Amino acid sequence: MNEKENGQNRISEAELIETLQNLNKYREKIAQVKPEDFKPTGELFQIEGTSFQVQISPEATRGDLLYFISHIEDLVKRKLRTVSSEEEDKLKGKTIMNHYKGNITPGNDIIPVPDFEKAKAFVPRQHLVFLTGAGVSAESGLETFRGEDGMWTDQERVRLASAGAFYYDTEKCLDFYNALRMRIAEAEPNEAHRLMAALEKDYEVTVITQNVDNLHERAGSTRVIHLHGELSKVCSSDNRTTCIKEYPLDAPIRIGDKAEDGSQLRPSVVMFGEYVISTDEAVSCIREADLFVVVGTSLKIHPAAGLIRYARPEIPKYVIDPAEIDPCVQLGFTHFKTTASEGMRRLVETLRATSLRGADNSCY
Numbered sequence: 001m002n003e004k005e006n007g008q009n010r011i012s013e014a015e016l017i018e019t020l021q022n023l024n025k026y027r028e029k030i031a032q033v034k035p036e037d038f039k040p041t042g043e044l045f046q047i048e049g050t051s052f053q054v055q056i057s058p059e060a061t062r063g064d065l066l067y068f069i070s071h072i073e074d075l076v077k078r079k080l081r082t083v084s085s086e087e088e089d090k091l092k093g094k095t096i097m098n099h100y101k102g103n104i105t106p107g108n109d110i111i112p113v114p115d116f117e118k119a120k121a122f123v124p125r126q127h128l129v130f131l132t133g134a135g136v137s138a139e140s141g142l143e144t145f146r147g148e149d150g151m152w153t154d155q156e157r158v159r160l161a162s163a164g165a166f167y168y169d170t171e172k173c174l175d176f177y178n179a180l181r182m183r184i185a186e187a188e189p190n191e192a193h194r195l196m197a198a199l200e201k202d203y204e205v206t207v208i209t210q211n212v213d214n215l216h217e218r219a220g221s222t223r224v225i226h227l228h229g230e231l232s233k234v235c236s237s238d239n240r241t242t243c244i245k246e247y248p249l250d251a252p253i254r255i256g257d258k259a260e261d262g263s264q265l266r267p268s269v270v271m272f273g274e275y276v277i278s279t280d281e282a283v284s285c286i287r288e289a290d291l292f293v294v295v296g297t298s299l300k301i302h303p304a305a306g307l308i309r310y311a312r313p314e315i316p317k318y319v320i321d322p323a324e325i326d327p328c329v330q331l332g333f334t335h336f337k338t339t340a341s342e343g344m345r346r347l348v349e350t351l352r353a354t355s356l357r358g359a360d361n362s363c364y
């Protein structure tokens with residue numbers, strides 16, 4: 001017996017109503033993405049100016065409903081773009097919604113679900129996820145940590161970047177961070193930062209960085225997750241998760257400067273001996289990535305180093321670094337063994353030459 005003949009799999013009235021209620025939740029999310037592109041107007045949906053009059057078949061199965069929900073979630077999560085003719089072929093046969101003749105929707109005779117015949121004209125934007133480290137900022141003149149002249153070759157600086165130094169040698173620890181903050185203020189984003197930011201025009205892009213500088217943001221990246229905190233912010237020294245606020249990089253933090261809770265102000269970064277507060281957001285981004293790129297990190301520090309294992313095996317993966325990065329090699333990443341900016345130029349060319357598509361329907 002196939003699914004449609006099996007009455008067990010038919011959608012019940014209650015499930016339909018629940019789906020409709022869930023839809024309202026999706027509509028809110030859609031509105032946050034870009035309200036003018038996706039407006040539910042009574043029984044109509046509008047996506048990028050196209051109206052969808054949508055109705056559900058009494059024969060629709062539970063599987064159809066689940067497919068519909070996941071499709072909507074995809075549309076919501078990512079912005080939309082039109083598809084080429086060969087992609088359209090692949091989407092054929094996914095039309096599942098026809099007429100529903102009953103009258104079960106609250107306040108509406110027509111159940112507002114997308115018409116898949118029309119929805120096939122849209123597929124989500126691809127999600128590119130970058131994991132970056134000190135190497136991406138090297139061409140901006142900021143030191144890496146473990147290279148020949150890296151910051152951690154000086155044991156005194158390792159000591160000063162620790163929670164112990166902050167409590168027992170506060171002034172020297174603050175001086176160390178203030179000098180670093182000033183160097184970041186004077187640095188400029190380089191081509192690698194800028195190329196990553198420019199990809200937002202055609203792709204959904206998330207940058208997960210171990211860096212405490214703000215060069216990704218200054219290059220224009222809008223979605224940056226800082227695993228090790230940000231030197232352009234300060235926080236409470238009683239509780240690192242509170243009283244976080246922007247603080248000019250060129251203004252030194254002094255002993256006696258207070259957070260709102262009365263504690264000594266401190267840079268909002270992870271010091272040696274402290275936990276990385278949350279990697280959950282980074283993990284879920286990497287899990288849903290369509291392409292994953294590691295740039296300029298030795299992957300010596302956990303939990304950041306472990307993140308590379310969350311990328312789905314089937315997606316394209318790249319590592320950009322002049323050095324051998326063994327954990328990536330073992331997982332089959334394509335290695336651009338060069339600097340961040342040269343590697344980013346090659347990545348952009350590769351995207352153009354492959355089938356990973358951007359927003360404007362051109363084939364990259």
Ligand code: OAD
Pocket residue numbers: 132133134135136138139144145146147150210211228270271272295296297298299300301320321322323338339340341
């Ligand atoms: P590392 O210093 O460990 O590694 C820097 C990486 O960048 C190395 O693999 C270099 O080969 C590479 N590199 C150097 N120049 C480059 C260039 N021009 N272009 C591209 N890559 C280049 O720095 P991270 O891996 O970022 O944590 O270090 C991770 C964490 O360790 C840091 O966030 C920091 C440190 O302890 C904290 O402070 C909490």
